Amino acid sequence: MAKDLVSVVMGVYNIQKLTTIDKMMASILNQTYSNIEFIICDDGSTDDTYKIIKEYADKDSRIKLIKNDNNMGLAYSLNKCIEIANGEFIARQDADDISALNRLQLQIDFLKEHKNISFVGSNVYLFDTEVWGARELKEFPDKNDFLFSSPFVHGAVVFRKADINKLNNYRIAKETYRAEDYDLFMRMYEQNLFGVNIQENLYYYQENMNNMAKRKYKYRIDEAKIRYYGFKKLKLLPKGYLYILKPLVIGLIPNKLLFKLKLKFNIFKK
Numbered sequence: 001m002a003k004d005l006v007s008v009v010m011g012v013y014n015i016q017k018l019t020t021i022d023k024m025m026a027s028i029l030n031q032t033y034s035n036i037e038f039i040i041c042d043d044g045s046t047d048d049t050y051k052i053i054k055e056y057a058d059k060d061s062r063i064k065l066i067k068n069d070n071n072m073g074l075a076y077s078l079n080k081c082i083e084i085a086n087g088e089f090i091a092r093q094d095a096d097d098i099s100a101l102n103r104l105q106l107q108i109d110f111l112k113e114h115k116n117i118s119f120v121g122s123n124v125y126l127f128d129t130e131v132w133g134a135r136e137l138k139e140f141p142d143k144n145d146f147l148f149s150s151p152f153v154h155g156a157v158v159f160r161k162a163d164i165n166k167l168n169n170y171r172i173a174k175e176t177y178r179a180e181d182y183d184l185f186m187r188m189y190e191q192n193l194f195g196v197n198i199q200e201n202l203y204y205y206q207e208n209m210n211n212m213a214k215r216k217y218k219y220r221i222d223e224a225k226i227r228y229y230g231f232k233k234l235k236l237l238p239k240g241y242l243y244i245l246k247p248l249v250i251g252l253i254p255n256k257l258l259f260k261l262k263l264k265f266n267i268f269k270k
Contacts, residue, residue, distance in 0.1 A: 006036045006104055007087030007161070011077030012053065012095045013043040020206065023098050025056055029063075033104040039085055041077040042067045075170035075180035082161070082169050090164060094155040098127075098204040106198060107158040118163040118193035121152040122202035131204070137197040143189050143234045146182075147243040152195055154181035156203035163193050175222035182223070186230030220247040 008028055015021060028038055040063065042050040050067060057063040064084065068077060082090060089111065091104060107120045126133040141151035167187050170176070176183045185195065224244050231240035 004035055004089075004108070005087040006033065006089045006091050006108060006158070007081075007085035008036055008038045008091045008093050008104075009078055009081035009085065010038070010040045010093045010095060011043050011074045011081070012040060012045065012049055013071060014045045014047045015049045015052070015095050018052065020096055020098070021052060024093070024095060027099040027101065028093055029060060030101055031099070031104045032102045033108055036091075036104065037062050037064060037086060039064045039066070039081040041081050043073070043077045044068045044071040073172070073177050073180075075172045075176050078180070079169045079172065082164070085161065088161055089158055090161045091158040092155050096206045097155050098206075099156075100202045100204075103156075103202040104158065106200065106202060110196070110198060111158065111160060114196070116194075117196050118188060119152075119157050119159040119195040120198060121157045121195060122198040122200055124153050124156055124203040124205045125201045126207045127204050128206065128208045133207075134201055135205070136199075139197050139199055141195065141197070143236065146186055146189070146230065146234065147236060147240055148246070150182045150185055152181070152185055152197065153203060153205060155205065157181075157195070163188070166191065166193070175225040177222065178219040179223045179226050183226050183230065186226075186234060190230075190233040217251045220251040223247040 028036070038060075040053055040057075042053060042065065044067070050065075053063075053065055057065040066080060066084070068080070078092075089108060091107070093099060103122070107122070110120050111117060121137065123137055124135050125131045126135060135153070137153065138145055138151050145151040164184075167184070169184075170180045171183055171187070188195070224247050227240070227244045227247070231237050231244065
């Protein structure tokens with residue numbers, strides 16, 4: 001195993017915006033930190049997603065493409081990638097987002113310099129056809145920052161593989177289907193495995209500012225359960241009870257008003 005190899009892991013399923021794929025793939029394959037392997041798990045796509053990714057894999061030996069026979073969810077797919085990863089570090093990437101070309105170099109340099117930090121994220125740009133905003137995250141989140149929402153953007157994070165392995169990676173359960181990252185981050189903090197956000201915009205998160213789809217209400221119920229479990233482990237109860245209701249309340253707010261509130265309070269997340 002190469003000591004400084006970085007394993008970039010990504011789950012894909014029926015990619016919606018194929019026009020973004022070229023830019024996303026280039027943003028990883030052309031990183032200034034070149035010692036990478038790019039492990040991609042197709043989660044049972046029913047369109048041409050697997051075929052398109054395979055064309056890239058056939059041209060670049062750093063890409064390892066695997067496939068689920070059925071749609072199993074992101075947590076399952078990422079765990080499958082991590083199981084075959086050879087890197088000392090695990091970097092996340094989402095298919096509809098783009099990484100700055102110096103992202104991995106800066107994050108790996110940070111982790112090498114700060115041995116007490118288990119994972120590192122960054123601030124992010126928000127884009128659709130072009131960049132229209134940004135999200136600034138707290139540099140040194142503490143457990144209280146999980147009350148309102150996750151203080152990390154999932155796709156922008158790099159983990160120490162040894163630390164994420166301590167928790168058996170992502171937890172696969174009904175309630176983590178759309179909030180596997182929130183669950184993982186809180187479990188890591190409960191084990192004193194802390195994260196930091198570099199105060200630079202190293203990641204471009206795709207968000208359609210004119211047509212922001214709302215999460216299905218059943219997933220908001222699941223998030224409320226995750227909040228209860230996580231807050232209990234982090235000893236954030238009873239003050240956390242009110243925040244447990246947050247996803248349920250937000251699910252009742254009309255889309256346009258919700259978007260305005262997110263802009264005002266800078267709470268775009270992934």
